[in-house]
Amino acid sequence: MTRFAGKVAVVTGAAQGIGAATAERLAEEGAAVAVVDLTAERAQATVDAITAKGGTARAYGCDVADHDAVEAAFARVVADLGALHILVNNAGITRDNLFFRMPKDDWDAVITVNLTSAYNCAHVAQAYMVQQKYGKIVSLSSRSALGNRGQANYAAAKAGIQGLTATLAIELGPYNINVNAVAPGYIATAMTAATAERVGARAEDHQAMAAERTPLRRVGRPEEVASVVAFLASEDASYVSGQTLYINGGAR
Template structure:
């Protein structure tokens, strides 16, 4: 029996990168997965990969910053799978720039997707979790929460998610709902590729330089984050709540 048999999960931003790896890992653990991304077609590869591996998944287009779309999408998962047990708030974007160059749209876009999106999805999902007296919410923060040049918007959003995580753990704990966060370091994704391109560095060279600064001497892969999320989404983590777990190869 797998750890998540009988559970229904939602993973936002699951069309690629960490979200896709997480959706696939939860499915391998036995969960039925609602794969959310901005457009339904963005979900297709992840859903097909899960189904090819014998799992069950549905792809749903959803702008996580739109309350009506979020309510509809979460209700669709509940209707199809009969419940909502796990929510992974992973959707995110980059709009990097130095403060004096950063536009209001750069700021608002990042805040809306990361922070407002996590708020809206958590608010929608907790209704089912509270009724069930069971649930797991995992938010995706970042080591950038500690500050990173050119990422005032992203760093603020990711730091905000840590306070959001701890607050939800307090509010939802009495209903047997665990709320935690993972804070990835350097992970090889399209987003880190974009960061390298922004500063004019070859991505392969960027990974090599990053690995040299990491105690484990390697950069992370999306599966490294998915593995930790799978633990937090399982009953193995039933007494873990309000925590932020840095998954960064030992970096400070």
Template sequence: MTSKVAFVTGAARGIGAATASRLAADGFTVVIADLDEAACKTAVDAIIAAGGKAIAVGCNVADEASVDAAFERVVAELGSVDVLVNNAGVLRDNLLFKMSVEDWDTVMSVHLRGAFLCSRAAQRYMVKQKSGKIVNTSSVSALGSRGQANYSAAKMGIQGFTRTLAIELGPYGINVNAVAPGFIVTDMTDATAARVGMDPAEFRKAAAEVTPLRRVGNPADIANVVSFLASEDSSFVTGQTIYVDGGRKL
């Protein structure tokens, strides 16, 4: 395969699947990486049916051996890693006095440890080729969100991680940026609706009413911005967090 390779974590569904689809449409060979390789089949099949190139790779982003093995496999099969999208994420929402250590550690492991392990693995190849793009997924929740102390802390940590990697990897021609989604219609936001005792449709309506653009976002809204950050059009953009939230940060 001669096209550039984009490795997208948490890509079996939601924002990850939409991002993988958009990058495939942009001409990338896409690695659909998720905890369960079998769960990636739908996303892979959709890309191939549309004329794109994609493979499924099972990867636990919080496990060092799993991450390193996944990247080694991808480079062996496809030749390079040109774009990494750190999108894998989980929720373990609760108010602080109810939050368990396991809830805290799980969110930190997937979001922060996962971004660290995948970025460290990807840069080994990107530094050698003196080019690459890393796009991390933060969130408007980084600015504070009731019942999400773990998630908010992890997502703000992603922003500091992004700035630091941009400084360290810039001399090697590697751009590192982040996107911070607002309310996006996904299984995760539906889970948040359930947590607060609301019907998902009503939850979305309430969010739209306090958003300047008067609508909630869709996974494609995030994928479009990631597409820009993965392209050569963003070659002088690095260390940035772009909020994709319809104008509503809180």
């Protein structure tokens, strides 16, 4: 498929996991991809994987929690690749703890990296998108937005993503900009492996426990989230906006 031929996509937090899978999927379908992570060196492995398959990608280092840094990085992307059509807000961290034990620094870090960074990136990207009267913004929420023990900070940030998405869809819709979110359930990534470690479990055992609670009886893969992000960023979803789509194997 070449759904993204001629399009330029920015994917944040794209050094690994869902971000890397998303960058690779968009590139496979023809997009030129700006692979953004905290440093360009971290992003390079994803770029190498894309270019090895004949795709187009460049690595960019950027602290997406810094609005000025995002402005500078996105200006470089436009100068290098010619435009900015698609933004995937994927950058995120966890600092899990029960609420009464949660230090304010961990609250601030998770809100900033998971939610404020989405504001920063969308705020900068929309200026390019409004001017060209075209754009697709897809942000990563989470099933944790519905509440998850030990993740008050992460749950609040991911719920905020859903509110931000719904509001931006209203405000940017008149400029032909679609804004949506995806909310993954348990996906086998380095982040969920870290969650397993926090509770004293092996990643494999933690995944098995999650699978037992999931109607499909397995956990998800990063590529499965990437395929839904690609749909929402494509013209196949041209009349979809303001939505959060849960990707969780049927879990409730």
